[in-house]
Amino acid sequence: MMSVGMPVIDTAAMQRVGGQLGTNPAGIYQDARGRRYYVKTLESAAHARNETIAARLYRLAGAPTLTYVHTTAPDQIATQWVQLDKTCVAHFTEHERRQAQRWFGVHAWTANWDAAGFVGDNQGVLAGTVLTLDVGGALAFRAHGDPKGRAFGARVDELDVLRSDQDNPHAIKLFADMGPDDIERAIRIVVGIPDAWIRRVILDSGGSGKLVEKMIARKADMAGRLTALTRSGQAGQSRSTQ
Numbered sequence: 001m002m003s004v005g006m007p008v009i010d011t012a013a014m015q016r017v018g019g020q021l022g023t024n025p026a027g028i029y030q031d032a033r034g035r036r037y038y039v040k041t042l043e044s045a046a047h048a049r050n051e052t053i054a055a056r057l058y059r060l061a062g063a064p065t066l067t068y069v070h071t072t073a074p075d076q077i078a079t080q081w082v083q084l085d086k087t088c089v090a091h092f093t094e095h096e097r098r099q100a101q102r103w104f105g106v107h108a109w110t111a112n113w114d115a116a117g118f119v120g121d122n123q124g125v126l127a128g129t130v131l132t133l134d135v136g137g138a139l140a141f142r143a144h145g146d147p148k149g150r151a152f153g154a155r156v157d158e159l160d161v162l163r164s165d166q167d168n169p170h171a172i173k174l175f176a177d178m179g180p181d182d183i184e185r186a187i188r189i190v191v192g193i194p195d196a197w198i199r200r201v202i203l204d205s206g207g208s209g210k211l212v213e214k215m216i217a218r219k220a221d222m223a224g225r226l227t228a229l230t231r232s233g234q235a236g237q238s239r240s241t242q
Contacts, residue, residue, distance in 0.1 A: 008069075008070040008071065008072055009029075009031065009037060009039075009069055009070065009071055009072070009078060010071070010072040011029050011037075011039050011071065011072075011073065011076065011078075012072075013031075014029040014030060014031050014032075014037075015029065015030045016028070016029055016030075017029065017030045017036065018036075021038070022040070022121075022134060023118075023143065023144060024040045024041065024042060024136065024145075025040070025041045026038060026039060026040040026041065027039060028081055029078075035080075035081075036080075036081035037069060037078045037079065037080060037081055038066075038078065038079050038081050039071065039076055039077070039078040040076065040077045040078075040136070041073070041075060041076055042075050042076070042077060042136070042145065043075070043145045044075055045074035045075050047075070047136075047141055047145060048074060048075050048076060048077050049074075049205065049206050049207070050138075050139050050140050050141050051077050051135055051136050051138070052068065052077065052205050052206075053139060053201070053202055053205045053206075053207045053211070054110050054112070054135040054136075054138035054139050055068050055135050056068075056201045056202075056205055057106075057109075057110055057138075057198070057201060057202075057215070058103075058106055058110070058132060058135060058138075060193060060197060060198070060201050061103070061105075061106045061109075061189055061190060061193060062189065063103040063106045063132060063189075064103075064129050064130065064131045064132070065131055065132050065133075065135065066079035066080065066082065066131060066133060067079055067080040077136070082126055084124040084125060084126050084131075084133075085124075085125045085126060085127070085128075086124055086125040087121055087124045087133070088119070088120045088121055088123075088124075089116055089117070089120035089121075089123050089170045089173055089174055090120050090170075090173075092123070092125070092130075096125055096130050097173075097174060099129075099130040100123055100130045100174050101174065101175060101178055101182060101186065102185070102186060102189070103132065103186070103189070104162070104174075104175050104178060104182075104183070104186040105159075105183075105186035105187045105188070105189050105190045105222065106186075106189065106190060107132075107138075107158065107162060108156050108158035108159045108162060108186075108190075108222070109156060109158075109190045109215070109218055109219065109222060110135070110138040110139055110215075111138060111139060111148065111151075111152050111156075111158055111218075112132075112135060112137050112138035112139075112158075113137050113142065113143070113158070113161075113162070113168070114134070114136065114137025114138075114142070114143035115132065115137070115162065115171060115174075116168065116170035116171040116173070116174050117133075117134070117170060118143070118170075119170070120170035120173070121133070122134045122137075123174070139152065139211070140152055140211075152214075153214070154214060154217040154218055154221060155218075155221055156218050156221045156222050156225070159183065159187075159222070159225060162175050163175045163176045163178065164176065180229050180232065183229065184226060184229045184230070187222050187223075187225060187226045187229070188226065190219055190222055191219060191222055191223045191226055193219065195216050195219075198212065198215050198216055198219070199212045199216075202215065
């Protein structure tokens with residue numbers, strides 16, 4: 001999450017020591033004290049703000065991400081550089097895959113269609129913890145920068161799509177076998193976030209009131225799905241006892 005007390009980095013005053021790892025123009029930069037950051041240059045300041053808000057919503061929900069820092073350039077996104085133990089879903093153990101599933105509701109809520117990554121590289125492991133490595137595909141923009149438009153609405157269709165879209169095979173590998181209880185637990189993480197906290201995070205990050213209302217509406221839609229899951233489970237339990 002962005003930290004109020006964290007200094008702003010200026011890549012113009014830093015040394016580039018590594019190249020691009022993802023699809024966006026980027027590099028690894030090192031400051032005079034030897035601290036390294038992975039810095040992406042996005043299409044616009046709006047894209048960078050969108051990713052900043054998404055990252056803060058992830059952290060608000062408790063979902064582990066890389067540590068984001070401020071930059072002087074408004075169209076840049078930067079994270080503290082870390083040496084990950086794993087950088088691909090294909091290499092996850094069953095325990096790590098189950099750990100990743102815990103945050104399925106957060107991916108769905110934020111409409112992060114790229115949660116797993118095109119080649120499974122948006123999830124990684126650091127010291128035993130599964131992290132979401134890039135949230136550039138969340139909220140209003142696709143991973144490559146195109147606006148989602150009406151596809152990012154008040155309905156959280158991602159609760160189904162992320163588990164079934166054949167064009168997103170790594171998301172299927174992570175989430176397709178989640179049962180109703182798993183999905184219910186993942187949804188509860190989002191539903192438990194107070195509206196006031198969502199509003200503060202978005203507005204403090206430069207987001208609009210319209211986005212606030214949309215994210216609250218998406219949370220409400222997930223609460224409705226939770227009610228349906230609960231009723232279905234109760235009905236199934238009732239039938240099993242007859």
